[in-house]
Amino acid sequence: MLNCVIFDLDGVLVSTDELHYRAWKAIAEKLGVPFTRQDNMRQRGVSRMESLEVVLEKCPRTFTQDEKLALATEKNDLYRAMLTDLSRADALPGVRETLAMLRERGVVTAVGSSSKNTPEILQRTELGDGMQVVVSGLDITHSKPHPEVFAKAGERAGFAPQQCLVVEDAETGVRAGKAAGMRVLAVGAAKDNSEADFRFATLAETLPHWDEIFSAFEQA
Numbered sequence: 129m130l131n132c133v134i135f136d137l138d139g140v141l142v143s144t145d146e147l148h149y150r151a152w153k154a155i156a157e158k159l160g161v162p163f164t165r166q167d168n169m170r171q172r173g174v175s176r177m178e179s180l181e182v183v184l185e186k187c188p189r190t191f192t193q194d195e196k197l198a199l200a201t202e203k204n205d206l207y208r209a210m211l212t213d214l215s216r217a218d219a220l221p222g223v224r225e226t227l228a229m230l231r232e233r234g235v236v237t238a239v240g241s242s243s244k245n246t247p248e249i250l251q252r253t254e255l256g257d258g259m260q261v262v263v264s265g266l267d268i269t270h271s272k273p274h275p276e277v278f279a280k281a282g283e284r285a286g287f288a289p290q291q292c293l294v295v296e297d298a299e300t301g302v303r304a305g306k307a308a309g310m311r312v313l314a315v316g317a318a319k320d321n322s323e324a325d326f327r328f329a330t331l332a333e334t335l336p337h338w339d340e341i342f343s344a345f346e347q348a
């Protein structure tokens with residue numbers, strides 16, 4: 129049975145993936161290093177410090193741990209300034225409809241994100257109220273592709289991995305969901321990921337297909 133759907137946050141529920149990109153781009157420009165959308169794809173799902181390494185790998189000089197921490201803080205300050213504009217309207221297309229449909233069908237809805245800014249984003253977009261379980265970067269030691277975030281969310285919800293579906297937009301996130309023994313629905317940037325069990329361009333596109341998704345769980 130499908131009992132619990134665990135949503136990634138950035139790029140799945142809210143378009144904060146774009147804000148992460150803009151904030152890292154500003155840091156890269158300050159350092160004078162090239163930074164592309166493709167580089168940013170590799171930052172999806174991984175922690176702030178691991179994301180910083182993607183920016184620094186094209187930089188000829190080395191950085192001390194203190195310098196790295198200062199750069200990560202600077203990026204987070206820029207990013208958090210952008211978050212102040214977030215509102216209820218910033219939930220991605222199909223998100224509220226999907227959440228309402230799942231709750232109506234008695235499915236537990238959860239968040240599994242590597243971001244330490246998860247509580248603030250959920251609060252500003254008013255998406256937090258309906259989430260029975262939230263596991264974020266504040267609760268984990270290993271970020272995706274390690275399965276910790278999804279394993280913890282499933283455990284807290286009280287369901288076995290086979291009863292959980294992960295919704296992800298990042299390659300690292302798809303791998304984390306599979307490593308947790310869960311099925312994965314890939315959207316957005318991960319929509320063509322062959323490791324995912326279900327693939328759609330947006331959550332809005334999933335809406336007519338949930339009967340098929342539920343039956344795939346029943347046949348297992």
Ligand code: BG6
Nearest residue numbers: 138171172173175176243244245
């Ligand atoms: C993930 C993003 O959700 O959170 C990553 O996909 C980001 O790109 C990570 O690095 C950590 O985010 P934060 O908000 O704690 O810096």
Ligand code: MG
Nearest residue numbers: 136138139297
């Ligand atoms: Mg994401």
